[in-house]
Amino acid sequence: MKLASWNVNSLKVRLPHLVDWLANAKPDVVCLQELKLEDSKFPRAEIEAAGYGAAHSGQKTYNGVAILANRALDDVATGIPGFADEQKRVIAATVSRVRVICVYCPNGQAVGSEKYDYKLRWFAALREYLTAELARHPELTVLGDFNVAPEDRDVHDPKAWEGQVHVSEPERAAWRALLALGLKDRFRLFEQPEKIYSWWDYRMMGFRRNAGLRIDHVLLSAPLAARCTASTVDKSPRKLERPSDHTPAICELA
């Protein structure tokens, strides 16, 4: 089973890229973030024509998440139970007995800002949610835009980013608190080339200079980590005209 996560930065604008990518990469399950559209505007017909069903939770302008699958999506749930939030950032579904949780973690804007505090509160709530979900679903995966670069090797210029939002110690501690639940960062299950990133700034020719961050991740519970055969980032959609600033993170399970 091939799983992927992609922050598309507007599903409306990126729909042609997504449809092409589905045909080429042939993933079984795809988690999308930053749909930036209401559920009534979700392009269900185009997604179905590509061979995928979808569960989605969207809103106007901001946020929005979806899970696409080429097979049944069961027990769909949205949001984090007990964490009241207008922002559509979480959706879960069961696919081939695997619990798939798609997350768009808050950006945090700047260390010390109100949005940064929200980010840390949000991660604490996510941790509680995943604790309960893991008890119910041993085969569990969390895919999404985490907006945290876990280590300095996930950052193109650690010196320039030191202490900034996405790499600050409290954010990295929140990330490690998820790993402490027994979840594995699928990317680090394998030897990887250096300087692999999943996001590049639109400005300053970030992609051309490979000035990026690895902030899009796939976490696997222990039974799934044992089945993981490959982990990659697909840079190809970032080379297209009008790309998303993120590229798909991919994980293959035997």
Added chain:
DNA sequence: ATGGCTACGATCCGTAGA
């Protein structure tokens, strides 16, 4: 040099992303 793109929804600029 604190900017630099891109998307959105409001108007032709402000908010947000990372």
